[in-house]
Amino acid sequence: MTAPGTRAGEDAHDLDVEEALALVKPPHRHTPGDHVAARGDHVPARGDHASAPGDRASSPAQAPSPAPQNATTDTTAAQGTGSTASAPRQHAHHRAHHRATPWPEARATAERAGRTTRAGAGETGRSPVTVPLDAALGLVLAAPLAALTDLPSFDTSAMDGWAVAGPGPWTLREDGVLAGHAQPERLADGEAVRIATGARIPPDTTAVLRSEHGLTDDKGRLHPTRDHLGHGQDIRPRAQECRSGDQLLPAGTPVTPVVLGLAAAAGYDTLTVVPRPRVDVLVLGDELLTEGLPHDGLIRDALGPMLPPWLRALGTEVTAVRRIGDDADALHRAITDSEADLVVTTGGTAAGPVDHVHPTLHRIGARLLVDGVKVRPGHPMLLARLTEGRYLVGLPGNPLAAVSGLLTLAEPLLRALAGRAAPERYALPLRDGAHGHPYDTRLIPVLLRGERAVPLHYNGPAMLRGVAAADALAVVPPGGAKPGQETEILELPWATTGLAACST
Structure with a gap:
């Protein structure tokens, strides 16, 4: 991979058309504040902890136009969209860019949404549950684990x-x-x-x-x-380890095999835990095949096989995987019939003739919390609150763009819903330089080798070849990163826990 700004010898597949054009000719309606906000985000070194950006007010938008952003939306996110739905199509990207949320703020918004739902768990149906020990592995303690007996209970x-x-x-x-x-x-x-x-x-x-x-x-x-x-x-001696009533572990502790052993030793037959978030996956698109080779304009569905195990690796219960096609009414029925905590859709989040996600969200009165993110790939991702305690994450249809949306919006939301603490943020220097978008964050697949991250090729929005070989994604700031520059690292769940996490 070439250093920032270097075009000679660069893989044509490394950038989509929009990214390539942006690197050559900056958009004429660029707002300087966008660039400053993106560059101002702190990239922590290993061991640093980042504070979440401040909350933004959310209020209903004005009467909807036929534009795709018909759902109720966050007014702060919508500022600067001065064009109407009938404006020329070449301005759609600029409107979306002004409306889009900076990448760090989008992640923080998703996590806040999950925390808010957890705080009102009794009202949203996500109250703690009591399960047998053998069903608690991988969940999170909803209450402190206090010893029910002295350990040991006799000399x-x-x-x-x-x-x-x-x-x-x-x-x-x-x-x-x-x-x-x-x-x-x-x-x-x-x-x-x-x-x-x-x-x-x-x-x-x-x-x-x-x-x-x-x-x-x-x-x-x-x-x-x-x-x-x-x-x-x-x-x-009796009570060498603990006395009856001593707190052994606090609420929020992940239930590992060792926690199960400690709970059993301390007298427990069951544990009170935070239930797994339930997720429905809706795969959109008439062009998708579920078997065989691509033909006659049809392509294989990559997201249907990829998303359910990935979501399980994030600690969820995948309750349904449905193929909807490009049918607005079928999409409406699938969303409104779902009882899941989170609905994940694939594709349909942009402004194309069969992109039905925005109109459907407006139709059901959903509130857009994030409508586009300043990140590449995956710019048209979105997060909406369907009802109190229920959400929809709209992923772009391109596979690597969908991965970007999964890590940007779904992962922090699901982590907070499950009561898990955020992983410690850290950064590693890049072995090679990585080109970036002029104004947006960029996520690229990398291998972790010692104390360095090695950027991988085949990282275009529609490609999975690079991320299939990766251990993590590196967060490249606007403008790119030079060799040796530290970038934040987002580890893939199976890189540290193994593939068993995907079948939990």
Whole structure:
């Protein structure tokens, strides 16, 4: 990949037509404030935490025109759109760019929406649920985990060996003490008894002598092979780890296999957790094939197979995958019939003759929270509130643009709905330079190699070849990035957790 501003030898596929033209000839209606706002975003170094941009007021728009942005929209986002729906088509891009939300603010808006829904969980149907331990893996604790018992709940042996009373040598009793048995008999001074790891300590035991530290003689007496045996040695006293009622983990803790083990040890059969967000996926487009080779203007659907496992990797329950085609009424029925927390649509978010998402959102009275984002690829993505606690994320139809929308809007929204904390933001230097859009953030697939990110080719909006080999996406600021420049890194979910996350 070439350095910023370098055109010679650059892959023609690295840019879509709009991006290529923008690099050569800046839009004549560019507003300087757009560029400043985009460049002003802080790209954190590894370990830094970023604060979310301030909230924007949301209010109904004026009476709708036939333009695609018919849904109720955020008035701040709509400022600067002075053209009507009948304006020449060549100005549509400029109107969209003025209306679009800066990339960092779009992510923050999506996360705020999820947090707001979580705060009013009882009113939106997303109240905590109680599930058996074996159903809680991957969810998030909705309440602190407090110990229901002392851990351990009685004095136990930490080793296989002998429980002894007083100084040795000791007279060895014939019986033994095994784990899982009731209270053993009291030891008299000078007595010892065989004991297993985890078994209850007999009353008046002073220590446990490990098997490798003792020998018995032919008279049945036990002798230590080491000089010193400390009082209480290798005995786990009751409540060593915690006392009943102690808080073990706070609310918001992800339920890992170890958390399940701790909960079981602490006396739990069930856990109270935040339910997985439910997601319906609506695949739009008459041109999509589900099998076979492309032919006669038809292409294979890449997003239908890709999105459900990706959404599962984000901790959701995918409740439906429906193919709608380019049918406005079918899209309306699918959205209004859905009971999911989030509806994800693919394609139809721009201003084409069969782009039905905006008109449908207006028809059902949805509120647009984000209507276009200053990011490439994926500029025409959107986020709308359908009803209280229910949302729609409109992804562009181009595959890599859809990935951009997924990471920009769906991921922070779903993370907040699921009660998860935001991952720590970090940046890595790019090994090679990366060209950028003059005014918008750009997301490019990268490999993570040591302490550097390696940009990949085949990163045009319609391409998946680059991101299929990637570990993450790098956030390239407006104007591009030079070799060695640090850029924020968005890791792909399976890069750290493995493909099992996609089938949860």
